[in-house]
Amino acid sequence: MSLKRASNVDPIKNERAGNVREVGSQAIWSLSSCKPGFGVDQLRDDRADTYWQSDGQLPHLVNIQFQRKTTISDIYIYTDYKLDESYTPSRISIRVGTHFNDIQEIEVITLSEPSGWVHVPIKDIRDKPIRVFMIQIAVTSNHQNGRDTHMRQIKIHSPIETPNIPMDNFLNFTTVELQQHATIR
Amino acid sequence: MIVQEPVQAAIWHCLNHYDYTDAVFLSERLYAEVKSDESLFLLATAYFRNGQKDHAYHILKDRTDASAQCRYLFGICAYELEKYAEAEDVLLENQSGSNSMDNIVEEFGDQAAFALVLLGKIAAKTERKARAIDAWKRALKLNPFLWSSFESLCKIGDKPNPQNIFQINNMENLSMCHGNSINNIESVVITTNAISQDNQETFNTPPPSQQILTNFNPNMNAKQLCTPEDSPLAAPLCMSGIRPIQGTRKVMRVKPETGSNSPQPTFGQFFDSPSDYGSPTFSQPMLPGSNSHHQSLAKRMRAQVDLFINRKESIFQNCKPVFSQSTNVPATKTPTIPLAIQPCQNVRRSSRLFSNNYSVKENNKSPNRNKFATPKSPSRKTKQRISKCNLNKNSSYTELNTRNKMEKEKSETVTSSETEKSAIPPSATAESCIEQAIQMQRQSAEGLMCLLRDIGEAYLDLSQFNCVTAIERLNSLPPNQFNTSWVYCLLGLAYFEQADYETCVKYFSEVHDKEPYRLEFMDVYSTALWHLQKEVVLSALAQDLVNLNKNSPITWCVSGNCFSLHKEHDTAIKFFQRAVQVDPHFPYAYTLLGHEYITTEELDKAMSCFRNAVRLDPRHYNAWFGIGTIYSKQERYRLAEMNYAKALSINSRSSVILCHIGVVQHALKETEKALATFNTAINNNPKSPLCKFHRGSVYFALGRHAEALKELEELKEIVPKESLVYYLIGKVHKKLGNTDLALMHFSWATDLDPKGASSQIKEACDPAFGRSNPDIETPASPSPEEYPSESNSEPRAAPINYNGLPDDSEDSF
Numbered sequence: 001m002s003l004k005r006a007s008n009v010d011p012i013k014n015e016r017a018g019n020v021r022e023v024g025s026q027a028i029w030s031l032s033s034c035k036p037g038f039g040v041d042q043l044r045d046d047r048a049d050t051y052w053q054s055d056g057q058l059p060h061l062v063n064i065q066f067q068r069k070t071t072i073s074d075i076y077i078y079t080d081y082k083l084d085e086s087y088t089p090s091r092i093s094i095r096v097g098t099h100f101n102d103i104q105e106i107e108v109i110t111l112s113e114p115s116g117w118v119h120v121p122i123k124d125i126r127d128k129p130i131r132v133f134m135i136q137i138a139v140t141s142n143h144q145n146g147r148d149t150h151m152r153q154i155k156i157h158s159p160i161e162t163p164n165i166p167m168d169n170f171l172n173f174t175t176v177e178l179q180q181h182a183t184i185r
Numbered sequence: 186m187i188v189q190e191p192v193q194a195a196i197w198h199c200l201n202h203y204d205y206t207d208a209v210f211l212s213e214r215l216y217a218e219v220k221s222d223e224s225l226f227l228l229a230t231a232y233f234r235n236g237q238k239d240h241a242y243h244i245l246k247d248r249t250d251a252s253a254q255c256r257y258l259f260g261i262c263a264y265e266l267e268k269y270a271e272a273e274d275v276l277l278e279n280q281s282g283s284n285s286m287d288n289i290v291e292e293f294g295d296q297a298a299f300a301l302v303l304l305g306k307i308a309a310k311t312e313r314k315a316r317a318i319d320a321w322k323r324a325l326k327l328n329p330f331l332w333s334s335f336e337s338l339c340k341i342g343d344k345p346n347p348q349n350i351f352q353i354n355n356m357e358n359l360s361m362c363h364g365n366s367i368n369n370i371e372s373v374v375i376t377t378n379a380i381s382q383d384n385q386e387t388f389n390t391p392p393p394s395q396q397i398l399t400n401f402n403p404n405m406n407a408k409q410l411c412t413p414e415d416s417p418l419a420a421p422l423c424m425s426g427i428r429p430i431q432g433t434r435k436v437m438r439v440k441p442e443t444g445s446n447s448p449q450p451t452f453g454q455f456f457d458s459p460s461d462y463g464s465p466t467f468s469q470p471m472l473p474g475s476n477s478h479h480q481s482l483a484k485r486m487r488a489q490v491d492l493f494i495n496r497k498e499s500i501f502q503n504c505k506p507v508f509s510q511s512t513n514v515p516a517t518k519t520p521t522i523p524l525a526i527q528p529c530q531n532v533r534r535s536s537r538l539f540s541n542n543y544s545v546k547e548n549n550k551s552p553n554r555n556k557f558a559t560p561k562s563p564s565r566k567t568k569q570r571i572s573k574c575n576l577n578k579n580s581s582y583t584e585l586n587t588r589n590k591m592e593k594e595k596s597e598t599v600t601s602s603e604t605e606k607s608a609i610p611p612s613a614t615a616e617s618c619i620e621q622a623i624q625m626q627r628q629s630a631e632g633l634m635c636l637l638r639d640i641g642e643a644y645l646d647l648s649q650f651n652c653v654t655a656i657e658r659l660n661s662l663p664p665n666q667f668n669t670s671w672v673y674c675l676l677g678l679a680y681f682e683q684a685d686y687e688t689c690v691k692y693f694s695e696v697h698d699k700e701p702y703r704l705e706f707m708d709v710y711s712t713a714l715w716h717l718q719k720e721v722v723l724s725a726l727a728q729d730l731v732n733l734n735k736n737s738p739i740t741w742c743v744s745g746n747c748f749s750l751h752k753e754h755d756t757a758i759k760f761f762q763r764a765v766q767v768d769p770h771f772p773y774a775y776t777l778l779g780h781e782y783i784t785t786e787e788l789d790k791a792m793s794c795f796r797n798a799v800r801l802d803p804r805h806y807n808a809w810f811g812i813g814t815i816y817s818k819q820e821r822y823r824l825a826e827m828n829y830a831k832a833l834s835i836n837s838r839s840s841v842i843l844c845h846i847g848v849v850q851h852a853l854k855e856t857e858k859a860l861a862t863f864n865t866a867i868n869n870n871p872k873s874p875l876c877k878f879h880r881g882s883v884y885f886a887l888g889r890h891a892e893a894l895k896e897l898e899e900l901k902e903i904v905p906k907e908s909l910v911y912y913l914i915g916k917v918h919k920k921l922g923n924t925d926l927a928l929m930h931f932s933w934a935t936d937l938d939p940k941g942a943s944s945q946i947k948e949a950c951d952p953a954f955g956r957s958n959p960d961i962e963t964p965a966s967p968s969p970e971e972y973p974s975e976s977n978s979e980p981r982a983a984p985i986n987y988n989g990l991p992d993d994s995e996d997s998f
């Protein structure tokens with residue numbers, strides 16, 4: 001089952017546009033609990049018909065740890081109330097930091113019968129993407145007060161930066177005429 | 186001996202008809218029966234052609250007393266299995282201590298050229314460049330038909346001179362190229378028994394493998410081989426056991442077609458003169474094809490055919506003894522000479538006649554094939570045409586020439602003239618026929634050499650990146666050769682190296698339309714499409730190739746390029762890795778993989794990829810360029826400059842490389858040098874927009890606003906839709922204080938690029954209002970393109986927005 005694109009939320013489109021990159025593959029994922037066969041792999045397999053099912057006490061946690069400090073601009077979560085009903089999370093808290101004992105909550109989102117991708121933009125007080133070692137996505141409550149939760153897919157986006165180097169300006173031309181000469185492949 | 190011959194002949198028969206399973210089986214039985222060198226060689230050949238290289242390798246492995254052909258085959262197997270040391274040892278086995286290749290000629294005789302080619306390849310793989318060059322040059326001296334050696338010389342960076350290389354100096358040379366063609370002649374139709382007598386007498390040295398006319402089972406194969414309705418072509422063909430089916434008819438049909446399509450080729454078609462079979466009426470001296478009119482050709486053909494039909498009976502009878510060389514049919518007069526090799530030769534020879542196949546050996550790397558074929562296998566069209574031409578050849582001399590397969594026959598010292606003489610019936614015209622034949626041979630070869638010289642010059646130019654001259658030379662090839670896919674591909678490549686992607690794509694798309702199954706150079710095509718961002722065409726190309734051949738690295742390179750264009754870099758990486766897996770010796774796959782890793786910021790992996798590419802091909806300037814890019818991303822500009830310079834030393838005309846060097850120099854604060862570099866770049870390629878852009882930005886950074894403005898205005902004419910140009914002009918104006926002009930340009934820039942992917946535009950608002958100039962505050966290089974570093978994901982603000990972003994440009998992480 002392909003991942004449904006909500007009307008205005010489509011992480012893939014942004015990836016294709018070349019502004020951002022999905023950096024989940026550079027991180028180590030762990031869960032607070034899961035049912036066998038419904039774990040991290042199902043959370044990261046690009047399929048909407050497989051999901052993570054937790055198997056413990058609220059809050060259920062998804063821990064994402066990077067090897068280096070990574071700039072994060074967006075988090076996308078795919079959930080579906082129609083399929084999961086009481087397993088659908090209703091309140092999600094995003095915490096970031098350096099390690100387990102040093103994380104702070106930066107975002108709380110409330111969902112109401114979501115169906116598809118939920119976009120959580122990550123910004124600090126200065127409205128810039130944050131640079132962190134670790135993200136923790138915590139499900140604090142579910143619809144209909146369910147105990148366990150289903151989450152079908154999570155994507156993490158990092159902006160493609162043009163650092164302080166003249167070289168990268170080569171890649172930013174808008175016209176094909178200039179862009180084709182920008183580099184040698 | 187008696188046991189061997191028919192079986193051997195049968196095995197060669199199977200091999201010639203690609204029935205490798207049977208060949209393997211029979212050779213195993215033969216080898217069990219007779220453990221001789223010859224049978225071992227046959228067994229190994231059968232295995233090799235059946236694709237069981239390792240098997241062939243192992244059975245040939247420990248034979249220290251092997252014959253030259255066995256050693257050569259072992260060398261090839263070892264090379265294919267990447268056991269280079271062993272391959273080299275076995276080829277140089279009997280050299281006295283030193284590593285020299287001088288004795289190869291005596292050792293290997295006819296195969297010497299190929300042995301040298303193999304030695305060259307081994308040396309190239311083991312990074313002994315000088316030795317490789319030496320080996321290939323020697324090979325070319327022995328056999329100038331070996332185009333692949335010439336190509337390898339060019340690729341490795343040597344500058345061979347095509348004029349000197351592609352020459353046929355003497356007949357000796359020619360015979361070396363043909364293998365035992367001279368030998369082959371005897372097997373050719375021999376009309377009377379008397380002739381065979383002549384054969385005997387006229388040989389200088391008694392070559393072991395000369396006479397076909399050995400006594401054995403004359404009728405067995407003869408019946409199978411010849412049918413009464415033989416066409417003129419049939420007669421010689423019988424030898425191979427090939428039914429010369431409808432040969433005549435084919436001949437007739439073919440002639441007009443080939444003739445009408447194109448001007449006569451300079452080689453390959455001239456053996457229409459039917460001066461064989463000793464008929465006096467046929468000894469019309471025939472000029473090389475280029476001079477002959479195809480109508481007269483057709484006429485002659487018809488006449489020839491008629492005559493043959495009339496004579497076919499006699500021919501048939503006379504030939505019978507000859508035909509069964511495979512079975513060593515004896516002529517009654519001639520003594521039997523045990524022919525270990527001859528049967529095989531003969532069978533192969535005649536099959537070669539018709540199949541126009543390039544090699545009896547499958548992995549025959551040398552393009553010394555049918556002399557009538559073009560040197561590098563270009564389009565099928567030419568091949569077909571030439572094979573049709575071959576079908577036309579009726580004369581025995583054509584067979585002589587078509588049998589130019591370099592094989593493992595023992596080299597003969599008999600000169601061609603003698604043997605040809607021997608093949609002629611003792612008629613008055615015999616001698617003149619032979620001379621004509623030699624003459625024709627030479628002319629045909631000369632025609633090919635002429636073509637090779639031209640192509641060689643063009644190829645040499647291309648490998649030295651003198652693209653303009655290369656293109657000229659390629660355009661001046663004769664039209665029938667010019668319209669081949671290979672030449673078009675070379676033209677495409679030449680334009681590609683000049684960064685003229687539009688023209689390049691034009692040529693390649695023609696090639697792809699004509700021959701959708703052609704795989705070579707499609708990776709270059711795909712990169713050109715990538716540059717031009719033609720997604721649809723590239724996707725279609727990828728689809729086609731994936732359906733065609735999943736085992737070629739080129740297919741996966743093209744697919745990877747396609748996904749990279751769609752910005753799906755992970756998938757692209759997956760495909761490039763697949764390309765590397767499929768063929769670890771294909772450098773371009775590594776280069777493309779490296780570029781993808783750079784895009785996903787995995788610089789260490791990218792570095793290892795580029796290093797692999799460079800290890801495989803030190804002249805692969807794209808890889809050197811990639812390494813330079815990595816260093817520049819890591820801000821190690823000095824190293825970047827060095828690597829770019831290395832790339833430039835290989836391809837000195839690329840303005841893109843020069844641009845990058847200029848930018849790096851600018852980053853190193855060597856602005857004078859940078860400017861000089863840009864000037865060179867623009868001189869090389871006056872219309873290159875990139876150079877102008879960077880020169881303009883450097884002027885701006887240096888504060889030379891007037892020049893910057895001039896440059897950018899010119900650029901605006903060339904590339905009117907590039908938002909960065911307007912942005913830069915806006916900044917210049919702002920610096921100059923022309924706020925209104927600046928604002929105008931900024932707004933144009935934003936119009937052209939609303940998404941603000943070039944996030945530099947965000948800063949436009951601030952400078953426009955005379956705020957603190959972000960330029961001054963920028964810590965690193967002065968180049969105006971530095972702005973993006975400070976605002977990574979700003980919400981895009983309209984140019985005039987008082988409220989927006991007061992702190993942004995000053996902030997840094």
